[in-house]
Amino acid sequence: MQLPPETLARLATVGWSDAITLPEDARAEHVPARVIIQHRNGYVVHDGAQEFTVQPAARFLRRSLDPVERPAVGDFVLLKPGKPATIEIVLPRHATLSRAAAGERYQRQLIATNVDSVLVLMGLDGDFNPRRLERYLALIQSSGAQCVVVLTKADQHEDLDALLEDVLDVLPPDIVVHAVNAKDPASVAVLHPYLGPGRTAVVVGSSGVGKSTLTNTLLGVERQATKAVREHDSRGRHTTTFRALIALPQGGCLIDTPGMRELKLTGEEDLEAGQFADIDALAMQCRFGDCAHQTEPGCAVRAALESGELDPERWASYQKLRDELQAQASSLEAQLKRKGEAKVANKALGKRLNEKYGQR
Ligand SMILES: Nc1nc2c(ncn2[C@@H]2O[C@H](COP(=O)(O)OP(=O)(O)OP(=O)(O)O)[C@@H](O)[C@H]2O)c(=O)[nH]1
Numbered sequence: 301m302q303l304p305p306e307t308l309a310r311l312a313t314v315g316w317s318d319a320i321t322l323p324e325d326a327r328a329e330h331v332p333a334r335v336i337i338q339h340r341n342g343y344v345v346h347d348g349a350q351e352f353t354v355q356p357a358a359r360f361l362r363r364s365l366d367p368v369e370r371p372a373v374g375d376f377v378l379l380k381p382g383k384p385a386t387i388e389i390v391l392p393r394h395a396t397l398s399r400a401a402a403g404e405r406y407q408r409q410l411i412a413t414n415v416d417s418v419l420v421l422m423g424l425d426g427d428f429n430p431r432r433l434e435r436y437l438a439l440i441q442s443s444g445a446q447c448v449v450v451l452t453k454a455d456q457h458e459d460l461d462a463l464l465e466d467v468l469d470v471l472p473p474d475i476v477v478h479a480v481n482a483k484d485p486a487s488v489a490v491l492h493p494y495l496g497p498g499r500t501a502v503v504v505g506s507s508g509v510g511k512s513t514l515t516n517t518l519l520g521v522e523r524q525a526t527k528a529v530r531e532h533d534s535r536g537r538h539t540t541t542f543r544a545l546i547a548l549p550q551g552g553c554l555i556d557t558p559g560m561r562e563l564k565l566t567g568e569e570d571l572e573a574g575q576f577a578d579i580d581a582l583a584m585q586c587r588f589g590d591c592a593h594q595t596e597p598g599c600a601v602r603a604a605l606e607s608g609e610l611d612p613e614r615w616a617s618y619q620k621l622r623d624e625l626q627a628q629a630s631s632l633e634a635q636l637k638r639k640g641e642a643k644v645a646n647k648a649l650g651k652r653l654n655e656k657y658g659q660r
């Protein structure tokens with residue numbers, strides 16, 4: 301079975317490409333679409349013209365089924381029409397981003413599928429952290445997606461060439477690195493090759509690194525349009541409004557989900573999700589997303605220590621464990637440190653906070 305050209309053109313705006321093949325059991329009545337949101341008991345798909353809610357076929361709900369075989373964000377699926385329509389077939393994936401599920405050590409959790417490139421954003425400011433970069437790389441390298449390192453805030457860095465050279469030195473040779481000013485359309489044009497028709501990219505990186513700014517510059521719209529709403533979700537940390545799939549003027553699309561943005565590997569995140577979830581919950585209430593719980597104003601951890609809500613011994617053992625994990629520093633970080641790049645990583649927190657919150 302073949303899809304009509306107009307259907308293919310429509311689907312290209314949600315990332316459909318030649319890499320997607322229809323299985324033999326595809327029928328003419330099937331409606332092809334892409335999964336853009338996964339809910340607890342349903343999915344939202346986009347067919348290139350509109351988005352709508354669908355349900356998975358019963359076989360996807362069987363408990364014996366490996367969760368990896370269930371439809372996931374990014375999947376191209378064939379729907380059986382109905383009210384609501386039903387996902388009958390998940391088309392073969394050409395890339396699979398997954399991570400260890402929090403708490404359950406040996407479970408894999410799908411983050412997204414059929415992603416062509418992962419733009420890993422890291423700021424050339426206080427955000428610069430080679431260790432985090434290495435963890436992102438580890439996660440992406442087994443996925444089938446291309447990893448593209450995007451160093452943002454290049455306009456704010458004086459010694460760019462030296463820094464770039466050192467970054468390139470420690471990265472595997474197949475990793476592309478671009479330094480950009482996320483606010484400048486001419487500067488981010490170097491990323492267009494990853495964003496053409498039929499291509500899907502995701503943008504990951506820590507809060508404040510410039511994900512929204514880059515997205516808006518690519519879209520050619522004012523920051524206002526997506527940033528007007530400062531959403532305080534329960535974690536009180538994220539300022540980005542939820543949009544799952546963004547069709548870009550370059551022809552391709554961005555998948556942008558909270559789960560994607562928070563792409564995390566193992567390490568202290570697991571620690572926080574598990575036995576120290578209470579401490580993590582406290583830290584989420586700190587005024588600043590990257591609070592070090594030392595002298596920052598509005599620190600919920602220190603407040604809890606002072607009020608007795610948090611046991612100082614528990615806090616101490618958490619810190620000890622966290623430090624141990626951090627001590628397993630990657631060779632990448634060690635190498636960069638030797639080159640004196642630690643200076644960049646340790647740049648005054650104050651500067652970062654100013655950049656992030658000063659103008660708001
Ligand atoms: N000078 C300069 N500023 C930038 C650049 N990229 C981002 N910024 C600024 O950094 C701040 C944070 O950028 P955002 O785009 O909101 O960061 P984000 O990654 O979307 O943050 P979250 O929504 O919290 O995840 C804003 O004030 C931007 O204007 C850059 O390349 N150069």
Ligand SMILES: [Zn+2]
Nearest residue numbers: 586591593599
């Ligand atoms: Zn704090």
